[in-house]
Amino acid sequence: MNKFFFIFCIIVFLFKTQTVFSDNLIYDVNNIEVNGKINNDLDKKELIKSAFKKAFTTFVNKTLLKKDALNLYQTKISTISDLVFAYQITKDEKNEKKKSILTINVKFDPKKINNFLADKGISYADVSNISLTLLPVLIKDKNIFMFSENFFYNNWLKNENKITDINDILITYNLALENIEDFQYIISNKENLELIDVKKLTSLNDAKNYAFLIIYFTENELRAYVKTSIENKEIDKNFNLKIYPQEKNKTYESAIKTIKEEISQIFKSQNLIDVSTPSFLNLYLDIEKTNDYLKLRNIFNTIDLIENYSVLEMTNERTKVKLKYKGKIDKLRDKMLENKINIKIVNNIWRVKIN
Numbered sequence: 001m002n003k004f005f006f007i008f009c010i011i012v013f014l015f016k017t018q019t020v021f022s023d024n025l026i027y028d029v030n031n032i033e034v035n036g037k038i039n040n041d042l043d044k045k046e047l048i049k050s051a052f053k054k055a056f057t058t059f060v061n062k063t064l065l066k067k068d069a070l071n072l073y074q075t076k077i078s079t080i081s082d083l084v085f086a087y088q089i090t091k092d093e094k095n096e097k098k099k100s101i102l103t104i105n106v107k108f109d110p111k112k113i114n115n116f117l118a119d120k121g122i123s124y125a126d127v128s129n130i131s132l133t134l135l136p137v138l139i140k141d142k143n144i145f146m147f148s149e150n151f152f153y154n155n156w157l158k159n160e161n162k163i164t165d166i167n168d169i170l171i172t173y174n175l176a177l178e179n180i181e182d183f184q185y186i187i188s189n190k191e192n193l194e195l196i197d198v199k200k201l202t203s204l205n206d207a208k209n210y211a212f213l214i215i216y217f218t219e220n221e222l223r224a225y226v227k228t229s230i231e232n233k234e235i236d237k238n239f240n241l242k243i244y245p246q247e248k249n250k251t252y253e254s255a256i257k258t259i260k261e262e263i264s265q266i267f268k269s270q271n272l273i274d275v276s277t278p279s280f281l282n283l284y285l286d287i288e289k290t291n292d293y294l295k296l297r298n299i300f301n302t303i304d305l306i307e308n309y310s311v312l313e314m315t316n317e318r319t320k321v322k323l324k325y326k327g328k329i330d331k332l333r334d335k336m337l338e339n340k341i342n343i344k345i346v347n348n349i350w351r352v353k354i355n
Contacts, residue, residue: 027304147178220243279326
C-alpha cells in the first residue's frame with residue numbers, strides 16, 4: 001500500500017510539473033539563461049532574480065505594445081519577484097570560466113500580472129506564434145523589383161536564426177514563391193499598387209496569414225506600405241523609414257528590422273485584452289460521458305482568457321458553468337474551438353459539447 005501511494009505521488013508530481021510550465025500559456029516564459037559566479041546561496045538567489053528580470057522583459061516585449069513595454073523596463077526587481085508564481089531550474093551547468101549557467105522556466109501569476117497592468121492602464125496582447133507569408137515589392141526610381149533583384153526578398157530571412165528581439169519569436173516568416181502571373185499582375189497595376197486585390201495574387205492564395213509589402217525608395221524618401229491579413233483580420237498601414245546617406249545596405253537592413261517591428265505591432269494591436277474590465281458568461285455543457293466536465297475543466301485551465309469559473313447547476317444530462325473572462329467573446333470562442341469544444345449558440349444561450 002505504501003509503495004502504491006509513493007508511486008501515485010510521483011505521478012501526481014510529474015503531472016503537476018508538466019502543467020505548471022507550458023509553451024502555450026502567455027504567462028509562462030521558458031528557457032531563460034543567466035550566468036554568474038555562485039559562491040553561496042545568496043549569490044544563487046541574486047542570479048535567479050536576474051532571471052526573473054529577464055523573463056519579465058521577455059513577457060512585456062512579447063505581449064505589450066512597444067510604447068507600453070518601454071514604460072515597464074525599469075520595474076523594480078522586488079515588484080517583478082512578487083509577480084512570479086513559480087520557477088523551475090531546468091539546467092545548472094558550469095562554463096569554462098567556472099561560472100554557473102542556469103536555465104530557468106518562469107511562470108508569472110496571472111491574477112497579479114492582470115492587477116499590475118490594470119493599475120497602470122495597460123492592455124496586453126493575447127498572441128501565440130504564427131507563420132506569415134510575405135511578398136515584398138521594391139519600387140526604386142519607378143522601377144519594380146520583386147524577386148532576384150529585390151534586396152528585401154533576398155535578405156528578409158537572413159538573420160531569422162539570430163533573434164535579437166523577442167518580438168521576432170511571434171512571427172515566423174515564409175517568402176512567397178516566385179510566380180510569373182503575380183509579376184504580370186503587379187506590373188499591370190503599378191500605378192495603383194496599394195489598391196490591388198491581394199486575393200488575386202497566386203503566391204498568397206493558400207496563406208493563412210500574409211503581408212503584401214511595398215517599399216518606395218527615392219533619393220529623398222524611403223517609406224513602406226503593408227497590407228496584412230493575420231488571423232482573418234485585415235490591416236493596412238503606411239510608415240516612413242530611415243535613410244542612411246551613402247549606405248544603401250545599412251538603410252535596407254534597418255528598414256527590414258523596422259518593418260518587422262511594425263508588423264508585430266499590427267498583430268498585437270488586433271489582440272489586445274483590457275484586463276480592467278472582465279466579462280461573464282453562462283454556458284451549458286451537455287453531458288455525454290461521465291468525465292466530460294473534467295475534460296472541460298482541464299481545457300479551461302489552459303485558456304489564459306478565463307480568470308475563473310464555477311458550477312451553478314449539475315445534473316446527469318448537463319452542467320451549467322459560469323465563466324469570468326477577459327477580452328472579446330469572439331476570442332474566447334475561438335480558443336474553445338481550438339481545444340475541440342463544440343459550440344452551439346441559440347438565443348444567446350451557449351451549449352457546448354466535448355468532441
